[in-house]
Amino acid sequence: MELKSHSDVLIIGASTAGCATAESLRHEGFTGSITVLGNETSAPYNRPPLSKHVLLGEWESEKADIFADGAAERAGIDLHTDVTAHALNTAERSVSTNRGDISYGTLVIATGARARQLPASVDPDHVALTLRTREDSMLLRERLENSRSVVVIGSGVLGSEIAAAARKKGCAVTIVGRSGALTLGSVRDLLTQRLERLHAQNDVELRLAEGVASITHDGTTAHVTLTSGEQLDADTVVAAVGAIPNVEWLESSGLTTSPALNCDSHGQCAENIYAVGDVAAWHDSRTGRWLPDEHQLTALQHGQAVARHIATGEKAEPPVPFFWSELYGVRFQAYGRFPAEAELVTTHGDRESGDFVALSMLDGLPHGVVASNMSRYFRQARPAVDATLSGTPAPATTTTPSTAPPGGQS
Amino acid sequence: MKIEIDAAACVGAGQCVLTAEDLFDQDDDGIVLLLNAEPDESRYAAARRSAALCPARAITIHE
The missing domain is CATH 3.50.50.60 (FAD/NAD(P)-binding domain)
Structure with missing residues (x-):
């Protein structure tokens, strides 16, 4: 054309x-x-x-x-x-x-x-793959099919998703994160314990609060040397360190x-x-x-x-952040804001181990809602978050209805 | 107008239900349920908005 x-x-x-x-x-x-x-x-x-x-x-x-x-x-x-x-x-x-x-x-x-690349001083031969474009995804997919071991660099949600996918493909997986906590998008590190447990249950090794000193490749295997001196060998290395x-x-x-x-x-x-x-x-x-x-x-x-x-010429309301992720069949969703000074209050389920819905509470008002599965409760909590963020707050219920069946409420 | 949904693509955000609860619902797993595949003309705009706002793009509108 x-x-x-x-x-x-x-x-x-x-x-x-x-x-x-x-x-x-x-x-x-x-x-x-x-x-x-x-x-x-x-x-x-x-x-x-x-x-x-x-x-x-x-x-x-x-x-x-x-x-x-x-x-x-x-x-x-x-x-x-x-x-x-x-x-x-x-x-x-x-x-x-x-x-x-x-x-x-x-x-x-x-x-x-x-995709942000690792510094050339760490990975001079560009051993680490990144995931951003469709082409990246197709290449990584092929590599996962043919790898036994994978090192994922990055403790954010993309790193967690790549690790979960690699496990599903049968690879041994280690996540290396400079941050001491696993993060999940806008929820930041508020669910780090839950994520750590989820990865552990799926046999993913974690190396948190650890930097990568160097990455080399000997023609068959990549060698990732951590700042602690530990060396990890892998068929595939992926860096998910931001954009x-x-x-x-x-x-x-x-x-x-x-x-x-x-x-x-x-x-x-x-x-x-x-x-x-x-x-x-x-x-x-x-x-x-x-x-x-x-x-x-x-x-x-x-x-x-x-x-x-x-x-x-009409102006729309500015968007409220929403994101989701799926790890090992567990769906996480977050809507709204999760400021550092807010307190996360569980309204349904069990945040540490099972499905849950939790509100990000600040000054008695819900600024955000995050859930693992329990999608309908999650959706039902969203209007209260909208009300807070648009400046017309309605007090939210933070008590758990004891008679509600898990996962289902109409 | 005919609305089509792709349950395999749905991520359960509930955006469609919040936009048009007469057209969409969610099952216990949060996956989209289509309540009315051929809405009245008065609901065309809401249907289009639901499709446009679906983060998984799991709703298709045929016009």
Whole structure:
């Protein structure tokens, strides 16, 4: 398809957030031209399955596609892959790419983030794999099939998911984490004991509060030397040590990018310019801070909020963080905020060992809810969190109804 | 309009139920249940919003 030299809305990045913006513009009745440019050769895809169903081989990778066959065309969205944006000129309202310059009426920046690599001083030969793109997922999937032992570097949720997938594939697994605690997205380290137990029950070795001094490969086996001096041998090494927003192409644009693109609470970062998804940090009027929030639902909500603003001028409520993970068949979900000064109060179940729902309580109000399984109780707790965060709090019940059956309540 | 769900993709977030509880429910495991696959025109917008907000993209709208 020919790349037009002008688009009424130009979206840089065929990410979840970029594609959601394009789709939502049409839902909002926007009739102008929409162009989405992605720098990968692959069709746009969703990321969550890449560390779950796709990594395990339970899904073909196409099932992660964002658009069904022809759906973008039917919606009147000009989607181009394999196009890289080099620079933004805000005065001329133009983006230069490897396929030429494109001018815009409104620009939406959705260039996402990339996997952070281990420093070259630690892993000079790039032995450690990372997991961020669909290609990464397919490579790691193949490697897990052919590995007996895996070292996962990183104590965050992605590290835990990779470890769980590797165990399911029958590999011996060790997680190495510089932090002393396992973390789970926005819930931070509040469930670390639960996670440690879950990994232990599944025979995953943990090396927490341990750095990696060096990684070498002798042609058949990787050798990971920890700062304690211990050496771990593995067929496959994976680093899940965070992501870096893709903002370098904006260096000469004059926009503030440190480390993400700072936007107002509706996603706008300059006149006629918005940023959505992992590349953006939207201002949170509740805390007065810019909050990056690298989760799937936030990316979708960013796209929808910006689309509405562009199409209708209406401002949407800023998104509330939501994330989920699945480890060894246990589903964890978290919604809202989990500030350090809040207290986690279990309302259902047993937080240390079994299924549970717990509220993040601050000043007597629920700011967040986290659950392991028990999805319906989790959902039922969410409106109270919304009420707190939107400034119209309703007191939450933190007592356990003794007669309620486990896992089911209507 | 016809709504289609993919229970294997569902992660039980409950986003759809919170958006349109007349169209969707969750089973005891939190997995989506479709209450009404062919809603009235008055509910088209809610159905579209539910599909767009599903973090697992487990809801497809055919129009």
